[in-house]
Every structure is written in structure tokens, then in C-alpha cells.
Amino acid sequence: MTRRSKTMKRRHSTNQYVEGVKEGSRAWLAKTITLIESNAAKHKDQAQEVLKELYSSTGAAIRVGITGVPGAGKSTFIEKFGLYLCEQGYKVAVLAIDPSSSVTGGSILGDKTRMEELSKHPRAFIRPSPSQGTLGGVHRKTRETMLLCEAGGYDVIIIETVGVGQSEFLVKDMVDFFFLLTLTGAGDELQGMKKGIMELVQLICINKADGDNRERARIAKGELETLLHVLAPNDQEWATKVMTCSALYEEQVADVWSVIQQYVLHMKSIGRFEQKRSEQLKQWVRTLINDQLLASFYQHPVSKASLAHTEKELTAGNVTVAEALEDLIGQYEANIVLKYKKEGL
CATH class of the missing domain: 1.10.287 (Helix Hairpins)
Structure with missing residues (x-):
């Protein structure tokens, strides 16, 4: 048997990928994402065949984008938030993007280690992917990966971006709800925060609002609310909200989900939800x-x-x-x- 025939024999059929994803197999979902992310020319056509077969099973999930300043506790928040959703009966997929080195092209890909408890939950799926230098802190195939997760029956898709930057508009164009996780310490924090990102999000959540930080978080919340009054909101139909939470102590984490649900219901009631998704496709x-x-x-x-x-x-x-x-x-x-x-x- 030639090397080429061995390779062809090992290759999975399109139907295996499709059925594996539809059946909710995390192993097959991971294999299918690997196929989609492949740069090999021989995988391109099959990847598109798989996506075409699964496309009718997509679109039902709520897509949430999360960005944040360094040290804001994104991983801790996502783990606690994801576990809360799983306990509520939802299936949660986390697409965590790791920054790639501009020198070696490599990335840390340590998200499963950082979210160890969530990664073990049977209703959760975590997929770390390198950003590979893509603007916006997302992998170039994040959209396709998101669709695969939806076809696999996941109700909430969380996209964790590399960090805060003007190019985060790419994330906004692929999620239903986008929010910024930040820290306490209003003065310098407001100076260092980019105005652009604040105009893209539907929610700003001040994390680590516990212990001695509670009062500082309250002050930061007030200053952020004042600042938002002079900025253009991302949605004319929705005023960006500011709240505090403590992911470590699981305080107000559930309130974040309540805000997301309020936003989705509101946008659907005025016909903007599907319109927004159509705009994102374009x-x-x-x-x-x-x-x-x-x-x-x-x-x-x-x-x-x-x-x-x-x-x-x-x-x-x-x-x-x-x-x-x-x-x-x-x-x-x-x-x-x-x-x-x-x-x-």
C-alpha cells in the first residue's frame, strides 16, 4: 500500500464528520474543527462540504463575545459563568483565542488548564485556537467553528478574545452580545481604556468587586456610567449597561446572564436580532x-x-x-x- 493510499484510508468521510457533530460528540466536534482550521488544500473542499451539510442546524445559539484588559480575570469569569450556565441546563462552548507569537508563530493554548473545572463538565466544550496574527484577537476560522458548535447542540457560544484593541470590531461582527470585563480603580483605568472598545460593547462588567475593592468598584461604576453618556452606543436601541461582579466568589455572575437575556429579548421584539445577524453575514x-x-x-x-x-x-x-x-x-x-x-x- 502506497503512502498516498494510506493517507486516504485514514481520512474520515464527510458523513462521519457531519453525523459525529450532530450526535453531540465532543471528540468528533474537535476533529471537525481541526478539519476546518486546516491550511492544507486537500482539506478545503471537504471542510466546505461538512459546513454545507450542517448549516441548517446552526443559528439557534446565543453568541457572546468577551474581551478585557490584562488581569481582569477573564478565564476565571468564563469558567464560573460557564459552570453557572451548565447548571441551568445549557450546553456551553468556549472558543478561547490565544495570542500567537509574532516571532515563532506559536501560542500558549493553555485555556483548558486555566478552566480546568469547566473543561471537565459534560455540558461544556472548550476549544483553544491560536490567533495566528489575525486582527481583532480572533482566529480566522472562528466563525466556522462557532457554526460547528451550534450544529453540535451548544446553546451558548462564548468567544474569548486576545485583548482590548480597536480591531475588536471583528468580534462585534460575529456575536449577538459583546461585553468588556475590566478592573476596579476608576481614575487611571478610565484614562487607559480605549474609547473605541467602549462604543462596541453592550455591557461593561467590573470584575474583582470584592473585599476592599467593593467601594472602588462602586466608584468606577459611577464614573463609567457618566462617561458612557457622552459616547455613541453600539446599538441605538440599547444603552450600554455597567455592573460589578466577583467571579472568584461567584457574585453577580448570574446577573450578567440576565442582562444578556434582556438584550436578546429586546432586540428580537423590535426585529433587530435577525437583521443584525444578516448584516454580520454580509x-x-x-x-x-x-x-x-x-x-x-x-x-x-x-x-x-x-x-x-x-x-x-x-x-x-x-x-x-x-x-x-x-x-x-x-x-x-x-x-x-x-x-x-x-x-x-
């Missing part, structure tokens, strides 16, 4: 177009050769940046047009 297509065009440019042999030559000309001072850009794009477009003419398109 944005997803635009994002994929951008990714595909970027990949096509850098992978094209003419672009590779032109880029190397143009960079030399640029560093030598023979062309300006604007001229270099115009020349590179012009050559790329010319080759695309030539290809279409040869193919009779």
Missing part, C-alpha cells in the same frame, strides 16, 4: 473577499517577483511608495485580466 463575505484578494496577491508568482524588485527600487530611492504601489497593483491586475482572456472569460 460583513463576513466582505472579510473573506479581503482575505482572498490579499492571499491571491502575495501567492501570485508575478507579484512575488515584482515585489522583490520594487522593494529594491524603493530602498534605493528610485521610486516613491505611491509609485511602487501603483506599479505592483497594476502588474497584478494586468496578469489577472490576461488570465481571464486566455480562459475566454
Whole structure:
């Protein structure tokens, strides 16, 4: 038996992936996500076949995005929040994104260690994935992974992002409810917090509001509420809320879920929930177009050769940046047009 035939024999069928996910198998869900995340060309078509077969089983879950400043206790909060939801009868999937090193490309992927109790719960599924340098603190296949979890019967999908930044708008465009977990200590905290992220979220939750921090958390809550009055809300139909909690002592964690439910019910009652999801699908297509065009440019042999030559000309001072850009794009477009003419398109 050749090496190729052995590889083909080991490969799972599309139906195995589909049925495994539908049956609620965490092992098959993990295998299917690995298939979706694969960069191998031979997996691309099958991954899309699996997604197409499962698409009708998606869309029923509530999608929640969580971001936060360093040290805000995101992992502790998500574990306690997830356990609470599991105890309420929900199935919870956590898509935890780890930052990839810009030098080695590697990532920590320690989320199951950080959420050990939740990872063992039979109604929970945790999937750590490297961000691989993607803007917005999400993996490039997070959307597809989210759909697979929904097809697997998970009621609440939690996306934990790498951190706070202007590019977090990508998370907003894939979840129903997005909230910021922050810390006590209002003064410097407000100065250091980016205005952009505050305008993207439906809730700001001040964690670690326990012990000596309770009063500081109360003050921070008031100052945040005042600041929000002068900022544009993410949804015109919903005023961003501020609350305090202590994930460590499981205080007000349930209240966060109550706020999420209130938001979802409100948005559905005014017809904005499905409209928002439709808008997100359109944005997803635009994002994929951008990714595909970027990949096509850098992978094209003419672009590779032109880029190397143009960079030399640029560093030598023979062309300006604007001229270099115009020349590179012009050559790329010319080759695309030539290809279409040869193919009779």
C-alpha cells in the first residue's frame, strides 16, 4: 500500500464528520474543527462540504463575545459563568483565542488548564485556537467553528478574545452580545481604556468587586456610567449597561446572564436580532473577499517577483511608495485580466 493510499484510508468521510457533530460528540466536534482550521488544500473542499451539510442546524445559539484588559480575570469569569450556565441546563462552548507569537508563530493554548473545572463538565466544550496574527484577537476560522458548535447542540457560544484593541470590531461582527470585563480603580483605568472598545460593547462588567475593592468598584461604576453618556452606543436601541461582579466568589455572575437575556429579548421584539445577524453575514463575505484578494496577491508568482524588485527600487530611492504601489497593483491586475482572456472569460 502506497503512502498516498494510506493517507486516504485514514481520512474520515464527510458523513462521519457531519453525523459525529450532530450526535453531540465532543471528540468528533474537535476533529471537525481541526478539519476546518486546516491550511492544507486537500482539506478545503471537504471542510466546505461538512459546513454545507450542517448549516441548517446552526443559528439557534446565543453568541457572546468577551474581551478585557490584562488581569481582569477573564478565564476565571468564563469558567464560573460557564459552570453557572451548565447548571441551568445549557450546553456551553468556549472558543478561547490565544495570542500567537509574532516571532515563532506559536501560542500558549493553555485555556483548558486555566478552566480546568469547566473543561471537565459534560455540558461544556472548550476549544483553544491560536490567533495566528489575525486582527481583532480572533482566529480566522472562528466563525466556522462557532457554526460547528451550534450544529453540535451548544446553546451558548462564548468567544474569548486576545485583548482590548480597536480591531475588536471583528468580534462585534460575529456575536449577538459583546461585553468588556475590566478592573476596579476608576481614575487611571478610565484614562487607559480605549474609547473605541467602549462604543462596541453592550455591557461593561467590573470584575474583582470584592473585599476592599467593593467601594472602588462602586466608584468606577459611577464614573463609567457618566462617561458612557457622552459616547455613541453600539446599538441605538440599547444603552450600554455597567455592573460589578466577583467571579472568584461567584457574585453577580448570574446577573450578567440576565442582562444578556434582556438584550436578546429586546432586540428580537423590535426585529433587530435577525437583521443584525444578516448584516454580520454580509460583513463576513466582505472579510473573506479581503482575505482572498490579499492571499491571491502575495501567492501570485508575478507579484512575488515584482515585489522583490520594487522593494529594491524603493530602498534605493528610485521610486516613491505611491509609485511602487501603483506599479505592483497594476502588474497584478494586468496578469489577472490576461488570465481571464486566455480562459475566454
